Amino acid sequence: MTNTRTAPLAGVKVLELGSMYAAPTAGRMLRDFGADVIKVEDPNAGDMARQWQPQKDGQSIGYVRLNSGKRSVGVNLRSAEGQKVVRDLIAQSDIVIESFRPGRLEKWGMDYDTLAADNPGLILTRVSGFGQTGPYKARPGFGTVAETTSGFAFLNGWPETPPTAPPFGFADSIAGISAAFGSAMALYRRSATGEGSVVDVALHEPLMFILGDAILNYTTTGEIMQRHGNASGAASPRGIYQASDGGWLSIAASAQSIAMRLFDAMGRSDLKDDPRYATNEARMANNEIVQQTVREWVASMPRPEVLAILDAHEVVAAGVNDSSDIVGDPHFLERTLSAVTSTPLGAGALVPGPVLHMDGYDGPVYDGLASVGEHTAEVLAERLGIDGDAIASLVAAGAVSESGATER
Structure with a gap:
C-alpha cells in the first residue's frame, strides 16, 4: 500500500512490461510517489530477477527491493490471446514501461502508433541497452556492457589496476531513475497538450552523463582522462x-x-x-x-x-560506511531507510526509500510482495471488466495465470 492521499502520482496507472533491473527500477520510482504499478510477468517463470542471489528462505532480496507493493499479472506474451490482454491493459494505462530488445513490441503489433490509436495520451517508456535508434539499437545490452561502453569502467579504479565495473546494478539504477524522470516529464507535457510521448532510454547514456568532463575534456584538449583511484582529477586533497584504528x-x-x-x-x-x-x-x-x-x-x-x-x-x-554503519545511524533511520513488511524476509528488513522527499507527502509503504499472477483476476476485472468465466478460459488457453506459479 501507498499513502495516496497526498501522493503526487496518485491515480496514475503504470503497466510494467520490463524485467530484471532497469525498467523495474523505473516502476519502483513511480510507485514510490503514488502510481499504481501493475507488473506483467511470464506465467511460469516470472521475472528472472526472482532467481537473483542473495536469497533468504527462497526469496530474492534484490527482487523484494525493486518490486514490493506492485501488483502482478501473469501473461503469456508469446500467445495471441496474451498479447491481446496486454494491448487491452495498455489502452487503460497512463504509462507503459518496457525493456524488450528494440523491435520486439513492433513484432507483436504493439508499435506506438498502433497503441496510441486506442490510447492517444499513452506514454511509452522504453529502456534498452543502446536505445531505439542508432547502429547498435538491435544489440542486446545489460548494465555491465553499459558500464564499459559509457567509459565508466575505464575511469574507475587505480592507474595500476584494470578498468573496474561496480559490484551492483549501477547503470541499470541510473537508467531506471532516468526513465522515471522522463515518464514524469511526459506526464507534465500531456497535462498541458493532451499528447502522449515515447521516452527512449539507453542504459549507457545516463551513465555517460554522470562521468562529468571526460568527453568534453577529450574533444577540447585531446586528453583522455585516466583512473585516479580515490583521488580526484579536479581538486586536491x-x-x-x-586512521590509526584501521577505520x-x-x-x-x-x-x-x-x-x-x-x-x-x-x-x-x-x-x-x-x-x-x-x-x-x-x-x-x-x-x-x-x-x-x-x-x-x-x-x-x-x-x-x-x-x-x-x-x-x-x-x-x-x-566510510558499511551496511551495519548505515542501519545504526540515526540520520539514515530517520529519513532514508524504510521497513519492508509482509514478505518472506521477515521482521527487521530495511530498504532505502524514495530517492527524494516532497513536502506534503509522507512517502510509500513497502508492505508486501506479489507472487506471479497474484493479481491477474483482480486487475483484469478492474481494468477490462473480464468476469470469472472469461478469465478461466484465458487460463485454460495458457494466456494468463491467476496466482502463485512461482514464489521466487
Missing part, C-alpha cells in the same frame, strides 16, 4: 584515508576554503602559505605530496578523533 574516512577539500580549513584542522596552518599547497592548481601539481601529508595526519589518530576534529573545523568528511 580529496580521497579516502585510513576509513573520506575527506573532500574540493573548495579552496575547505582546503584551508583542513590545514587548520591538521594543525598545519603554515601549509596555507606554502607555494605547493596554497592554491588548487598548485596542490594538483603536487598532489602526491599533499595526499601523503593528509594520509600521515589521519593515520596518527583513531577515526572518531579525526572526524571530531574535522567536524569542528567544518571540513567536508565522513566515515
